[in-house]
Amino acid sequence: MKSITQLLHFGYHQAMSCIFPVAIFGTLFLSGVIEIPFLYRYDAILVILLAVQYLMYRSRLETRDEIKVICVFHIIGLLLEIYKVRMGSWSYPEPGFTKLFGVPLYSGFMYASVASYMCQVWRRLRMDMTGWPGLASSGLLGGAIYLNFFTHHFIPDFRWWLTGLVLIVFWKTWIIYRVRTVTYRMPLTLAFFIVGFFIWLAENIATFFNAWKYPDQHQGWQLVGFGKISSWFLLVIISVIIVAQLKHVKAARTTKDI
Structure with missing residues (x-):
């Protein structure tokens, strides 16, 4: 009975953390039929x-600090969208006044929704980390991952090398989270994969509702390739690095004030 209660509490906090992502996909669906x-x-x-x-x-x-994080991710995501659309990776074929270089401004919110989820679940499950590698190694790795999303159009794609580096850099890092009075933990790299997989599922839903189209979907919708999971895996890592580092900075400032 206790395990069921724990699961229900865990599910509740996960659901509350997904309010903004659910709002996005609900809006995509309704705007497609109405x-x-x-x-x-x-x-x-x-x-x-x-x-x-x-x-x-x-x-x-959401708190003011979480809104700031969401704005940062919106900008990061929008820049990536503009570049990817320019390179022909996908497109937004419908008209709109709020399009910048062929990319609707709402698209940045799809990246920001990942940040919204992470900030929410971090706070609700009172998360912490052990074995965090620090700003130097995590920041350099996050920067290299983000840069690879741009450069792989011109030079070889290093995503698998970067994935290997992720396993090396974060192999000692564990997520600590709490459900009621019980504390649990999980390897951070496993969390990367789980979140990346669910984003891939969400991506299939989004393309089904014509949020954007990949080149092979213009004649009709089809499943997004499984290889995209690796892209989302790496993108989640960037998100976690930024959110975790901001949490560490905030915690250090709070301790110093005390």
Whole structure:
């Protein structure tokens, strides 16, 4: 009975942490079946997601610091989207006023939703880490991963080498999380893969609802290749590095103030 109670509490906190991602996919679905008057679909999605973020902040589901993190990820994601669309990796074929270099501004929120989930679950499950490698090694690795998303169009793709480095750099790192009064732990690299897998599932849902299209989906929707899981695995690592480092900085400042 205790294990069921723990599972229910864990599921509740996971569900609450997914409010913004669920809002995104709900909006993608509804905007695909319901025509919104006076607005292009991409513009309407942006307006709705901005409203959701405002309501989450006003209702204290998200803190001011979490909003700042989400803004950072929105910019990082938007820059990557602009580059990838320019290189023909995928496209946003529908019209819209809020498009920048062919990319709708709402697209950055899809990356920011990962940050929203991580900030929420970190706070709700009172997460911590042991064996964190520090800013130098984690920051350099995160930068190399992000750079590889751009450079692999011109030079060899180093994602598998980078994946190997992830296993080396984070092999001592464990996530500590708490459900009620019980403490659990998990290898960080396993958490990377789990979150990356679920983002891949979400990506299939998003492309099914025409949030964007890969070149092989223009004639009809088909499953996103399993190889994309590795891309999301690496992207999750960047997200965790940024969020974790910000948490460490904030904790150090709080301790110093005390």
